[in-house]
Amino acid sequence: MVFNACMKHKLVRKSVREFAEAELGPIAHEIDREARFPLEVVEKMRSLNFFGLQVPKKYGGAAADSISYAIAVEEISRVSGAMGLCITVHNSVGIYPILKYGTEEQKQRFVPKLARGEHIGAFCLTEANAGSDAGGVETNAVRDGDGYVINGTKIFVTNGGVCSTPLIFAVTNPDKPGRSASVFIVEKGTPGFSVGEIEDLCGMRANPVSSLFFEDCRVPKENLLGAEGDGLKIGLNALDTGRIGIGAQAVGIAQAALEASVKYSKERQQFRKPIASFQSIQNLLADMATEIDAARLLVYRACAAKDAGLDFGKEAAMAKLYASTVASRVTGNAMQIHGGYGYSREYDVERFFRDAKVTEIYEGTSEVQRMVISKAILTEPI
Amino acid sequence: MRAGDTTKMLKMIVCIKQVPMVSELPWDPKTGVLTRDAAEGMMNPACKSALEAALRLKEEHNGQITAITMGPPMAMEVLHEALAMGADRCLMLSDPKMAGADTQVTSFTLARAIEIFCSDYDLILCGCHTSDSETAQVGPQIAEELDIPSAAYVENLSVKGKTIRIERIADHFLETLEMDLPGLVTVTTGHFTPRYIPIGGLQDAFGEPNILTVGAHDLSLDENTIGLKGSPTKILEVFSSTAGKKNVVLTGAPKKIVEELFKRFDDTIGSVIRKDLKAVK
């Protein structure tokens, strides 16, 4: 049984699973192999609100609660981690900052197209010399008349190859500690904005992760999100929501690995018995299942905190830290259970293994999550 | 004709059944008996196609869809699903007294509910059969109960005024029929592939769901006329169709298995393909 808080969440899971298994299931293996972003499925996902999961109705979204959102990401990721990644990044760090910090004019201008999936969103913080340390960002935006001129290079941008309105984290005032950076919405087609080669990554290969280049890229001041200097605040807040999504993604990948392992261990015979009859395998499966459920509950708790309007930074970090650790461990164990077949690229398990690893790295590494968590508990009143 | 004239609105009723989702039946390998209770429920595929047909008519005409189901409280799920797909309102018939109904009594109960709660319908749509009991009887029997015409196994349909144009394949004949409304059709899964459920639709379906739940009392039905008590047919026994099979299990290396297969069943296979499959000396 998969934990469902109520009938709505059960139906969300059922509906997304039906879609994912029918539309993504048959191609998940192939799009990973060919590193192909499946536009034909994206087209179908648009009308089903996958690109505006939590966007209010008035901007054309589904207005879903956070647990529904997490379930949707989980179920897409259960079939294709790379497409789960596309959805979660688009919805969390690609749209949420505009909804939270944008002006009404900016929301009207950018959100409906994003919510309908006509535009795909992205968030660009990481650079050659910056990642977990946002202070190392070198991309800069210089005020020039009624606009800004952006220069710099962003790397490892999820959805980079297909994004239309990426949010760019850039330094506007290097002399103001804590308020040195700002976030800009850059539209595709703006002169000076170009997309680099698609990265050749270990996992999440169907997602067009790429570099983005900005050379004297001029954006109007109306594209500044929030106020000048709000960059860090917006960035950190975006990452908090992003972590819920990555946690959900990790749970989905782990769930797929568990299901494959249960199935395989019942089929695979050794010493004239299914390997599921051996206690060593049973122990592995028991731990995998327990850890996945625990991770899932942590993700849903962060969702509930967010929907209740509470601070959820620590909860999101815990969910992301634990879920990604579990995903890595569970997919590794799944490979162990599958033996040689698990190591074969004909089977899905090695894809789960490759996809799971990066959940410990992006949207803040596990080490950064521990910083966030420990900082929170050390400053909380006793 | 004025805009918003509700008399012009095509009023549809879709009857939906929740059936067990049985992709892997939980069998008892020793007795061959299956445990139905363990299965998750789902909207019967043909019912979903009937709903899809109604949704397409609704998009084409100015339409309104009422989805009805009869079942235990957990069957409420298929009504939420129907709302999420685009139904306008729902009627849930749920009462322990209604349990165990055969088709005769199920159609009787549904027809009474339709007469009481949504009698101004133009078209009733049902799935052509259910994946669990597979009787394909409830649809035509509702029509008989309501004294309206019916057409089963409908592949395609279009509404023109107070009639409906139907295409179906009946016993190797491609038939085009015209039926007076109000009427009832049962729809096949062939042409009306159901749409996926949008997440936004699901959120709305649980916001302020337009679902009316009624029991036997609300329909003024005597408990002796409904459920198991009122049903003329009785089920004596349910058993696995495979229980009678010998079910020989072969394991080992593929080559050995294949040799064993022919050793035992060369005649069975050989007689069908009209070849002598005895081992070559």
Next chain:
Amino acid sequence: MERKKRSIWVFGDYRNYFQNRVTLQLISRANDLAKIIGAEVCVTVFGHDTDEWVGEYIAHGAMKVYVCDHPDLKFYSNDVYITLMERLVRRYEPEILLVGATTFGREFAPRLAKRLKTGLTADCIGLDINEDGILIQTAPAFGGNLLTKIVTPERRPQMATVRPGTFQEIPHNYHATGEIVPVPLPEDLPKDRIRLISSERQPSREQKLEDAAVVVCGGRGMGSRKKFKNLYELARVLGGEVGATRPVVYSKWAEDETLVGQADKHIKPKVLFSFGISGAIQHTAGIKDAGFIIAVNKNPNAVMMKMADVAIVADAGQVCTALIRELKKRIRS
């Protein structure tokens, strides 16, 4: 008052006579049942120019035929036929009424049963009489995975629709005699609420897969498109056809035409090879009429394996290859 002789009735469904022998099959089974309960076997024929069918039914075992022959009955009509049948049943009170599970029968019988306020069992694949003289009706459920035995203990007639091909017809006997009872067309028949605009005989479609004696079905368990292609070679060696499950067709390992399942093709091979198919109901509903089933799957607990006569627990692709090799060795030119 004259005591009515017990009777078992069969609805004479003569459309597509040459393909559809279900009426003859039912007359045959009705004869078996009639012997047990001491009844006569009667058939009803509604239509126009029906002499040929009446003769056929008598030649195949009908003892009495109620015939309503009139130009107005030229086309099958639910509303009219139900009213005619209802009146005859009320008048002669048969014990049992059997209807072939054709498209028409499946629509006609439920409404008739409703009007007669009696029970109806759908799509039976077995009919017997128990010690109390009650008709035991065996009907499939869950895509043929389950069978149910159903009775109508009190209401009469006991009604069932029966799947074509369930029973063997009695061979044609030119010397058979039967009583023909003409039924006048009532004047107060209902006006038909459905009008037939056109009815075209479907050009007899290629039904190679549906009619094949041997079918090789494959599922996702075949592993890859390349391995799936081996099934075609196996089918060729066996002189059979290839069928596929929905996931396989979605993955483009096989053509749409090979789809076997509930909403797709229904097959009835004498021997069915099933490779790497778990047995989702959407698929098994399409193979419920298969004879001898050989299933290959790594999972011994798959539904398909439970349905099989021979369940081979092994890699589907490898067994397919081994089978081709062994068959080629055994089939001498």
